[in-house]
Each structure stands twice: as C-alpha cells, then as structure tokens.
Amino acid sequence: MEMDFSRLFKDAQKHPDAYGLNRRYREFVAFVNGCNSATAGHLLDGFPEHLAERLGSGGNLYWALLVAKLGVSPGEIRRVDDTSGEVEKQIVSCLFAELLKFFESRDSGDVAVN
Secondary structure (H helix, E strand, O other), X not given: OOOOHHHHHHHXXXXXXXXXXXXXXXXXXXXXXXXXXXXXXOOOOOHHHHHHHHHOOOXXXXXXXXXXXXXXXHHXXXXXXXXXXXXXXXXXXXXXXXXXXXXXXXXXXXXXXX
C-alpha cells in the first residue's frame, strides 16, 4: 500500500497536534524530512530544484531555506531559524503549498526526478 503524502501533509497542516508538532517551521521541516527518509529520499527527489526554479536562484541551498525565502521576501531570511510569529505562519503555509504544487507537477510529469 502506497502512502498518500499529499493527504498526510494536508492533515498535518490542519491538525499538527495530532502528529506531535508544535506549529513551528522547524518541526514541520523535521516531519517532512522524516517522511522523506521513510521513502529512502524519493519523496523530495527534485523538490530543491523545483524550489530554486520558482525562486530564480538558490540551487545550492537546503530546501527548507528555499521555502522560507519563497514564503517571505528572500532578503529577510538567512537561516531557517530566523522565523517567528506571523512570518513563521506564512512560511509554514508556503511549505505545504509548495509541496502540493511539487507533487502535482511531478505526478503530471512536469518535474524531472533524479
């Protein structure tokens, strides 16, 4: 049986407490990384490139930082830990939106997977 990660991530965003998440961006990143590990890295294969393309730069950066830069003005974020309050909520929303866009693109064949 294959896991529906789009559904899982939608549910985790809507009910983070049910997954032991404290609503902080770092926690969601760890959750997504755990899911990626469960798939031997295949879940996020191509995700950093997808984000860098959307941002227009950053192909050498960690995917979580790319999401943070997409979520707010890129100059505002230098580290994943530089988030709090409303900015952090905005970045968390961006994370899940970008994951869903990526999965849709990949499923339709629009994203090359390594």
